[in-house]
Amino acid sequence: MLDRxxxxxxxxxxxxxxxxxxASLLRGTSPEGTPESGASPGPGRSIMGEPDSRDEASGWPTLIFWLLNVLVVLGAFVxxxxxGEPVTRPHSEPSVLFWRxxxxxxxxxxxxxxxxASQHLWTxxxxxxxxxxxxNFDLTCSLMWNLIRHLLQRLWVGRWLAGRAGGFRRDSELKADVRKSARDAALVYHKLHQLHMTGKHVGGHLSGINMALSAVNLAECAGDTVSVxxxxxxxxxAALRVKTSLHRRVHFLARPFLCSARxxxxSHSGTVPPAMQWLCHPVGHRFFVDGDWSLKVDPLAQVTQLFREHLLEKALCCVAMPEPSPPAAHGEGEFSDALExxxxxxxxxxxxxxPSCTLSISSGMVAGTGSDPVAKWWASIVAVAIHWLQGDDEAAERLYPLVETMPRALQVSEKPLPRAALHSFKAVRALLGKQDSSQASLGQCEKAxxxxxxxxxxxxxxxxxxxxxxQLLLxxxxxxxxxxxxxxxxxxSQQLSCVYQASALxxxxxxxxxxxxRRLAQTFRPAMRRVFLHEATARLMARASPTRTHQLLDRSLRRRGAQSSKEASEPESHPTPREHAEALxxxxxxxxxxxxxxxxxxVGMLAEAARTLEKLGDKRTLxxxxxxxIKLGSGTTVTTG
Known part of the structure; x- marks a missing residue:
């Protein structure tokens, strides 16, 4: 049967x-359908009267009517x-044409x-x-039928009936052919849907929704012939189709499809397939539900890659531009969240x-080994930076081999940002080395x-x-x-009792x-908070007038409770706990x-800085x-009061 x-x-x-x-037919043929003239005057019941035989007989037409209605509905479903479902038998002429x-x-x-490819899939x-x-008429009929079928399959009625396609009396061979036929059609619909979603197959949004529902309905009827x-x-x-074709207000309809995937x-294996595990994570589920994308390649692979980019961005935001808040409320949350x-x-x-696209900070290539070495390399860079900030050199050293081995995709790329990251890593590593390698560190800084x-x-x-x-982190x-x-x-120089003047280099x-x-701060406002602190450091290195230096440091020493409403709206007026401690x-x-x-x-300012650093987990600076x-003569250690 065609959908129309x-x-x-x-x-x-x-x-x-x-x-x-x-019902009208049954009432018209009833011998007691029309009351005779001269009968008892109007409806009523007499006290202690006998039950009217007509009341007992009137229930039979209604019962027969409902039985006939049920039979009509069941006959239509059958x-x-x-x-009405087409079944393609193996080695038949349609089967040979299909596989060709x-x-x-x-x-x-x-x-x-x-x-x-779209033309051959259509054939x-x-x-x-x-x-x-x-x-358009056929498309409307097909879409309405797929919606009705999907709703019936959610109630298991349609799925139970579709599982008996081909007749009630059938052997196991026919049953297997029914499922394989549904599987073959579902996979073709799915492939066409992917091509349509990426703009490689012509058609409107209704056509895409129709193909997505067709793939879902037939895949559910295919049973175990379709892999998990x-x-x-x-x-x-199908969930992606909801987000790309329907209005934002009805994007909640994507959630049932995600729940079905999970x-x-x-239910089949007890574990989610590796490629789908991120969708089952709360962060991944929220990213999928709230995201809005323009897909140009394999949809699922691209959304997965966008999620990896989203995770890297979240981790970087925790490290390079954390939300200003009291250290007592934040504690080590910035670093722990970033590491998660x-x-x-x-x-x-x-x-x-x-997929054909990768992180925007990469070279646009991904290895075909089933992993993303570019994302892992950037994750290692950020993780090493976090361990350095925490003073955990042992944890950072465990990641050194991963960072030193830059992926091939980044080596052949002409983008300078990955090389800047690699040389920045080498500069810090040389600085933290056991031997005196200040010149090596300075040379790496120049390259970076x-x-x-x-x-x-x-x-x-x-x-x-x-x-x-x-860029801000580097x-x-x-x-x-x-x-x-x-x-x-x-x-x-202090140990040698001489005054050190920073060199011109x-x-x-x-x-x-x-x-x-400063250039980055023009388009990225969170960078402005770091500008004041480093400007003050530059003045200290040049031994400039301390008055302006004190003013710059004071911008990072402001008390958050004393800010005006105008200052509260500016990102640079909110010093983070780390910046506050560094300024102290x-x-x-x-x-x-x-x-x-x-x-x-x-001593009081140093004690405040020590408490903040202890809550942040910066062991080295603490x-x-x-x-x-101790040098100032306090003779006591700082507590976490």
């Missing part, structure tokens, strides 16, 4: 149930689901000839007795597909700064948050590394990185005594801060 014939039968059944012609066009479509897809469906709609991973992928593709995976995102990212990268400036020069104002967050990492190199020279490199940070350390170490002349003011307190 199915809808005609459904309309006939609906009209029969609505106008009740059988005609639609059992004797199906295999040719696979060859066309491999060559990239999507138009020819393959026609060979199975399921031609695609060719007119394929059935879950068909459900996810349930079918757990990176752990999930590594899991998704191990089961990545092979050059690549970073090239990256900022190539970036457009419309560059995504991910690229800008990476720029801040270089400035902090140069600051540590300068502080090391300061400590050596050090000042020039610091100013270049500071200029890069710089002020206590390098500002002249006249600026901090109150009794015990320096140790340096406590040593400063």
């Amino acid at each position: 014939s199915r809808m005609a039968l459904c309309a006939f059944v609906f009209l029969c149930l609505s106008f009740n012609p059988l 005609r639609l689901f059992i004797y 066009h199906r295999k040719q479509a696979d060859l066309d897809l491999a060559r990239g000839d999507f138009a020819q 393959a469906l026609k060979a199975l007795g399921r031609p695609l709609p060719t007119s 991973a394929t059935l879950a992928e068909i459900y996810v593709a 349930q079918v995976s757990l 995102y990176l752990q999930l990212l590594n899991g998704c990268s191990d089961t990545a597909g092979t 700064s050059g690549y970073l400036r090239d990256s900022l020069g190539l970036s457009l104002p419309a560059t995504g948050t991910l690229d800008k967050a990476v 720029c801040d990492l270089l400035l902090v590394t140069r600051t540590n190199l300068w502080q090391q020279q300061m400590n050596v 050090e000042l020039r490199g610091f100013q270049q990185d500071l200029s890069s940070l 350390l710089l002020a206590c170490c390098y500002l002249p005594p006249s600026f901090l002349s109150a009794p015990g003011q320096r 140790h340096d801060c406590q040593q400063m307190i």
